[in-house]
Amino acid sequence: MGGSIFEKLGSLSFLIMFVVLVSSSKGVASATVSTDEVGALLRWKASLQDTQSHLTSWSAQHFPNETSPCTWFAISCNTAKSVSTINLTMSGLQGTLHEFSFSSFPNLEHFDLSMNSIFGRNILTSSVPLEMGNLSELVELYLNTNKLTGQIPQTFGNLRKLKVLYMFENMFVGSIPLEIGKLASLSNLSLHTNNFSGSLPDSICDLRHLALLELYRNNLSGPIPENIGSLKSLLVLNVGENQLSGPIPISIGNMSKLQVLYIRNSKLSGSIPQVIGDLMNLAVLRVASNNLTGHLPQNLCKGGVLANFTANGNRLVGRMPESLRNCTTLYRVRLDGNQFTGNISEDFGEYPNLDYINLSDNKFYGEISEKWGKSLRLKNLEIAANNITGSIPPEIGNLTQLHLLNLSWNHLVGTIPMVLGELTSFVKLILNDNQLSGVIPQELGSLTDLEFLDLSKNNLSQSIPSSLGNLVNMHHLNLSSNKLSQGTPIKLGQLKQLSVVDLSHNSLSQEIPTEFCNLESLLTLNLCHNNLSGVVPQTFADLRGLEFVDISYNRLWGPIPENRAFQEAPIEALQGNQGLCGNATGLQPCTMTPAKKKHSSNIGYKVVCLVVPPVAGVLILVFCGICITYRRKKNCQKSDEEDMHPKEFELRSMSIFEGKLLYEEIVKATEDFEDAYCIGKGGTGIVYKAKLPSNDLVAVKKLHSTHCDGERSFEKEFLNEVMALTGIRHRNIVKLYGFCSHSRHSFLVYEYLERGSLFSILCNEEAAKELDWSKRVNIIKGVAHGLSYMHSDVSPPIVHRDITSKNILLDAEYEACISDFGTAKLLELGASNRTAVVGTFGYVAPEHAYTLKVTEKCDVYSFGVLALEVMNGKYPSDLIRSLLSQAEIREGNLPEDVWDDRLEPPTGKILEELVTVLMLAVACLHPNPQFRPTMFDVSQVITMHIDLSDRLGLIQGSICV
Ligand SMILES: *[C@@H]1O[C@H](CO)[C@@H](O)[C@H](O)[C@H]1NC(C)=O
Ligand SMILES: *[C@@H]1O[C@H](CO)[C@@H](O)[C@H](O)[C@H]1NC(C)=O
Ligand SMILES: *[C@@H]1O[C@H](CO)[C@@H](O)[C@H](O)[C@H]1NC(C)=O
Ligand SMILES: *[C@@H]1O[C@H](CO)[C@@H](O)[C@H](O)[C@H]1NC(C)=O
Secondary structure, rough: OOHHHHHHHHHHHHHHHHHHHHHHHOOOOOOHHHHHHHHHHHHHHHHHHOOOOOHHOOOOOOOOOOOOOOOOOEEOOOOOOEEEEEEEEOOOEOOOOOOOOHHOOOOOEEEEEEOOOOOOOOOOOOOHHHHHHHHOOOOEEEEOEEEOOOOOOHHHHOOOOOEEOOOOEEEEOOOHHHHHHHOOOOOOOOOOOOOOOOOOOOOHHOOOOOOOOEOOOOOOOOEEOOHHHHOOOOOOOOOOOOOOOOOOOOHHOOOOOOOOEOOOOOOOEEEOOHHHHHHHOOOOEEEOOEEEEEEEOOOOOOOOOOOOOEOOOEEEEEOHHHHHHHOOOOOOEEEOOOOOEEEEOOOOOOOOOEEEOOOOOOOEEEEEEEHHOOOOOOEEEEEEOOEEEOOOOOOHHHHOOOOOOEEEOOOOOOOOHHHHHOOOOEEEEEOOOOOOEOOOOOHHHOOOOOOOEOOOOOOOHHHHHHHHOOOOOOEEEEOOEEEEEEEEEEOHOOOOOOOOOOOOEEOOEEEEOOOHHHHHOEEEEEOOOOEEEEEOOHHHHOOOOEEEEEEEOOOOEEEOOHHHHHHOOOOHHHOOOOOOOOOOOEEEEOOOOOOOOOOOOOOOOOOOOEOOOOOOOOOOOOEEEEEHHHHOOOOOOOOHHHOOOOOHHHHHHHHHHHHHHHHHHHHHHOOOOHHHHEEEEEOOEEEEEEEEEOOOOOEEEEEEEOOOOOOOOOOHHHHHHHHHOOOOOOOOEOOEEEEEOOOOOOEEEOOOOOOOOHHHHOOOHHHHHOOHHHHHHHHHHHHHHHHHHHHHHOOOOOOOOOOOOOHEEEEEEEEEEEOOHHHHHHHHHHOOOOOOOOHHHHOOOOOHHHHOOOOOHHHHHHHHHHHHHHHHHOHHHHHHHHHHHOOOOOOOHOHHOOHHHHHOOOOHHHHHHHHHHHHHHHHHOOHHHHHHHOOOHOOOOOOOOOOOOHHHHHHHHHHHH
């Protein structure tokens, strides 16, 4: 029915055209024509929104006396001054064609309205008026990339001179009119990316001059006309992304000029005609995602120009045609998702131009021979999910352009070649589901562009190389289901882009690095089925984006972080651990069990203890959680101890018990912090000595109360920091046993050292005399070792920030122990908005005055001061000045007052050592932090007694570069 209306309208437009022709032939005078054109353009302009003001030159100023619009923007005229070209491409116009008087432009040859916002009046009427068929001289019509709707009017059949018809990227509907076959001159027809439906009219086969036919991305159905091969001039046939069905017509073999055949994403069936092998110019063949069966054409690359060949997602079978093996022009190949078979190394050749190949999901077999290392331009190599055996040849390392290597789901054995670490273009490396063994090469840490690494489900063993922490662009890291062991590298915490981390089903041990709290992009974290121990870092509370977490079947304990992903996790994702608690379904709340134990008497606070398991021979390490936080949780439920695993129960109850007990005992032992027990005072707190009922002595540093002021400030980093510090063991560092916080007092519990601080000893005449030269050298060595350890062996390094003689404690054997390590940082964290704790005046490096950046080199400076103080017996203010002004430190030219005069001046070997220390101390005091040695250097030089001056010279040499 619609057809008949169109026919009527069509004949009406013929009538109109006739009238126009008659009238224009009457008034040949060009002035009349132009006046008509001027008026028509101005009327159309008035209906448009000229958003970029391109049409200002289309002015009515001189109208009607203006005789020609030929000088206007976008308009060109023929010699008779009649409009022949209107080119308004990309002019920001909005409006319709309904006010455009087509009959006013009898000489229009080129009409270009592409890339504007031309739309229809409403969805019922065609946005392209029937009258457009009047443009009988039209050669090129560009309406592409607008918002045109409706059907193409049949009057288009009148545009007999039309060579180019571009209507792509609009919203046209309906079928492609039969009349299209009348456009006998047409060479380029592009209607892609619309909503055309119906079948392809057979009449299209009449367009003998057609070189370009693009109908892709529509809703066309039915078969491709059998006679399509009569389009002998066709270079590009692109009818893909439709619903076309039926076979690929054999007549296609007649299109001898065809270069591009693009029929992917339709419903074509049958086999790919063998005659396609006769198309000698075929460079692009894309038949992917159809329902094609059978073998590939034998002569596929006979013409020697085939570059892009995609046949993925069909049901094709058989071996690769031989012509493909020698097809050196290949650039992009996709054959994935078929049932091809054959030996991967015999049936493929070397392809010097190959950029991309995907052979995944087929039945290829054999080994990846070294031949695959010869297609040197390859960026993408995928042979996943086949039956590939053997190992990954190191020759793959020649493919230096490789972005993606996917060999997953095969039967590969052997190790991951280290040379893969040289392929620095890698973005994705996917080797999962094979039987690869050995270690994850540390060299993979060089692949700094890597975004995706999947090595899961192999037999990889030993530790995860910490070099993976260099892969700062990584989004997805899956190492699950291997035999990986040891700790999780702290450096992985640097991967700020990581959104998926799966390390599950391995044998990873130790704690989850607190540094994981830096993984700010993390969405999914799977650590289940490992041997991870310790507390889940509370800093995970900061990972706002975390959506999925599974930490089940490890040896974790303590509260789960205050994070939605943890709190909303199903119990399956948390179970199988050693006493996780917290606010999640199926977990015990993190409260102590009141009224059951004698120690839980009437105390007005609750202490929850995060546990640090007891270390043999050392006082039970206790880590008391925060009263303040847990006070808010009113419903302290009884924990259901009977249900717990016996071991789990033991650990938990003991820790709760000991933590609370410790608090009480310390308060009792110091008689609520009586002055009598005070053994020192510092900027950060007062130190007490407490003898516990077990006869263990501890030093308790009660923090100034302002540092615990009811804020939750102690929680995150602070607790982590404490956790980190309690883990540090070095003979020259005072051990931190734990931290207790309570609304009344917060304190740090340290190892007690008999002889107290170096400062107090140097102040005391008698004690200072006891401290002979060799003891003093030993103290300086100890401090150097301790600092070197904290700066170089702990990751991340910990800077002390406040090295003074007051912070160096001595044990019974005069061994030096640095106390308060990390305290400065702790207190800074704890006291959120308070000014940073700075070091002690006189020991602070000069740069601290102008840059607040605290580096290891600040400690080096303080160490220099301290070393001089130990030699001099008192704070060496004048000595620093005189030493720094001296050109060279030698035994012969030392300042007079350099040695502590309470001792006999040093001689012999000890003098030599002291001079070395003196030289080091001066190097440490260099005003420019860059030129100071590191503590590692210092500790090395101090330890080696031989060739001291050489080593020192070496260091100084390197410093002074
Ligand atoms: C147009 O031309 C006519 C005579 O041809 C004249 O009378 C009139 O003033 C002109 N108008 C303008 C706007 O120039
Ligand atoms: C219109 O102009 C653009 C450049 O301004 C040009 O690329 C295009 O070919 C022109 N269209 C016609 C039909 O001449
Ligand atoms: C593919 O073709 C087979 C017949 O060869 C037919 O049974 C099947 O439905 C087709 N599948 C699709 C998705 O068109
Ligand atoms: C092959 O495809 C690539 C991109 O996919 C394209 O750049 C190249 O021009 C194509 N080759 C031919 C011959 O069309």
